[in-house]
């Protein structure tokens with residue numbers, strides 16, 4: 001993603017913040033959905049549900065309040081010329097599909113080959129989490145993670161693989177439990193060098 005697109009996204013999210021609905025409005029919307037499901041939102045067990053759902057949404061979608069590029073800003077340069085692959089394997093995440101608001105539960109493998117500077121490994125996990133805590137489609141999330149690392153760290157290459165179960169197709173719709181979706185995005189030497197790509201794919205098996 002280019003810096004221009006990121007600046008544009010920031011402007012867009014600032015605009016969205018201006019007409020952000022109040023907590024009361026969101027709770028009322030949840031009440032409506034409970035009534036639409038055929039329930040009485042005023043019965044004891046459901047009275048506090050709109051508040052709980054609203055707080056859950058706050059957590060599920062907290063990624064909009066974070067700037068992914070900022071997470072990778074602090075880097076370390078004293079790495080004795082280290083220029084091999086760095087891989088954080090099997091980072092668990094929970095996200096929500098933008099078509100059904102259904103959970104996407106999966107793991108991400110994030111790799112890069114640095115050019116002179118590295119980030120703290122926990123930052124790679126936070127980057128995955130930030131994009132996961134937004135409305136997503138897996139293909140876009142995979143590209144966003146790879147593009148951000150590529151733009152901010154300017155490494156020799158980046159590889160991202162995501163494997164995830166989509167509840168919108170396991171618990172509804174075509175009802176195919178046991179399926180998972182695998183996506184990948186390879187940039188730089190991960191795209192151009194077959195050996196590098198192979199080494200990474202092997203680590204994610």
Ligand SMILES: [Zn+2]
Nearest residue numbers: 097099100168
């Ligand atoms: Zn869906």
